[in-house]
Amino acid sequence: MAEHPEISVLTPYARSLGIKLAKWDGDTPVMRVDFVEAVEGRPEHYHGGATGGLLETAGYAALRALLAQRDREAVLKPINITVQYLSAGKSRETYASGRVTKLGRRSANITVEAWQDNPDRPIATAVMNVLMA
């Protein structure tokens, strides 16, 4: 079994929304949120903001995991995020994981995907830039 860094991948906001670390896929943390009222937008569907929050949380988690592997410490600050909503988030659990596309000295570029039944059919994707102070 692979050793995974002891990292805090959940912000107070993420914990409050009910996001959990579901598992590790290799070196990448996979986040999960259940369909509870706090994520619901139009009836029986995810709110775009909740899906966005899950994507963002998975993006930060991927970056924290990579920084921990490299023994780097940083305070992370959001620069921006662009979310593409591909299909409606239905009333079941949703997963998300990110990939650090570019790790620079001061900023990182991360791509993130969220899915429900099938990881090959994402319901939303995001690209985000994060400042490392």
Next chain:
Amino acid sequence: MTETAKFDPRAATPVLTSRGHSGWLGLAYSDHGEDWVELTLPWRTDLLGEDGQQVLASGPIMSLMDMASGLAIWKKMDRFEPIATLDLRVDYVRPAREGASVYGRSQCYRLTRSAAFVRGLAHDGDVDDPVAHIQGVFMKIGGADTREVPNG
């Protein structure tokens, strides 16, 4: 001759934010114009972005802007019908001040038969000193939204 507007963001917001994600965040009506709506997101310590730092997470700002955008679109349409976010970009230009409510103002600047284009900003008291800028596209999705909105 002016026709009476049917979709009233002031009346619809409490209904739409009474439960679900918007209710959880505590979003509330602030102001509106012909094609824009402003909502508020109250300060809450369980919405912080990092343990030990009094900075609001970015996720709730995205939700605030998504919801304000939806209301701006319904205001511009002058009716309530199902829409879904297609694309949303948020630039976080500075952190929100500790303890401050955040206001999200979004404008629907173009409506076509199938798409609605929005732009907006989030601020924490001074609209001329924003904390975030957004741009997005929503799609009409057909079907029914079962939520009952006054004069929807």
